[in-house]
Amino acid sequence: METKKAQSPKKGEKKDIATSLRDFFVDGLKDIYWAENALVQTLPKMFDHSTDQKLKTAIKDHLAQTKEHVKRLEQVFESIGEKAEGKKCMAMDGIIKEGEGIIEETQEGPVRDAGIIASAQKVEHYEIATYGTLAAFAKTLNERTALDLLLRTLGEEKKSDTLLSYIADTNLNSQAVDGRLRSKDLNAV
Numbered sequence: 001m002e003t004k005k006a007q008s009p010k011k012g013e014k015k016d017i018a019t020s021l022r023d024f025f026v027d028g029l030k031d032i033y034w035a036e037n038a039l040v041q042t043l044p045k046m047f048d049h050s051t052d053q054k055l056k057t058a059i060k061d062h063l064a065q066t067k068e069h070v071k072r073l074e075q076v077f078e079s080i081g082e083k084a085e086g087k088k089c090m091a092m093d094g095i096i097k098e099g100e101g102i103i104e105e106t107q108e109g110p111v112r113d114a115g116i117i118a119s120a121q122k123v124e125h126y127e128i129a130t131y132g133t134l135a136a137f138a139k140t141l142n143e144r145t146a147l148d149l150l151l152r153t154l155g156e157e158k159k160s161d162t163l164l165s166y167i168a169d170t171n172l173n174s175q176a177v178d179g180r181l182r183s184k185d186l187n188a189v
Contacts, residue, residue, distance in 0.1 A: 028130065033085070035092035043066060051108060059116075076149050095126060110175035117167060128158060131154040
C-alpha cells in the first residue's frame with residue numbers, strides 16, 4: 001500500500017504542519033524535550049533562591065530526575081526511529097519566565113518559597129498534561145516502548161506534584177502568611 005506524501009504547502013501555509021497523529025506525536029515529543037532541557041537549566045536557579053530545606057531537597061532531587069527524563073525522551077525518540085531534537089515550547093517558556101518574575105518580585109524566605117512552589121507546580125501540571133497526552137498518542141500508535149517510557153515519567157511527575165503540595169501544606173504557606181504579617185506590623189510601628 002502506497003502512503004501519501006504531504007503536499008507542498010500552499011501560499012500562506014506553514015511548512016511543518018502535522019498531517020497525522022504520528023506527526024503531532026513527534027511534534028509533542030520535540031516540545032517536551034525542549035521543556036525538560038530548559039528545566040535542567042532553570043531548576044538550579046530555583047534551588048539557589050529557595051530557603052526551605054525540604055523545598056531545596058525536592059528541587060535537587062527533581063533536577064536529577066529531570067536529567068533522567070531527558071535521557072528517557074531520547075530513548076522514546078530512538079524507539080520510534082526519530083532523531084531527538086527540541087522545538088521551543090512556548091508554554092514552558094512562559095511558565096519559566098513567570099517563575100523568574102516571582103523570584104525577582106518576592107523577598108527571600110517563606111513568601112518566595114511559596115512562590116517557587118506555585119511556579120514548580122505549574123511546571124508539573126503542564127508536564128502531567130503533556131506526558132498523559134503523549135502516552136495516549138503512543139498507545140493509539142501502538143508504540144509500546146514509547147508508551148512504557150512516557151508512563152514512567154508521567155508517574156514521576158505526579159509524585160513530584162504531590163510532594164510539592166505536601167511541602168507547601170506542612171507549614172510553609174503558614175510561614176509565608178506570618179512573614180507577611182510581621183513585615184506589615186513592623187512597618188506600622
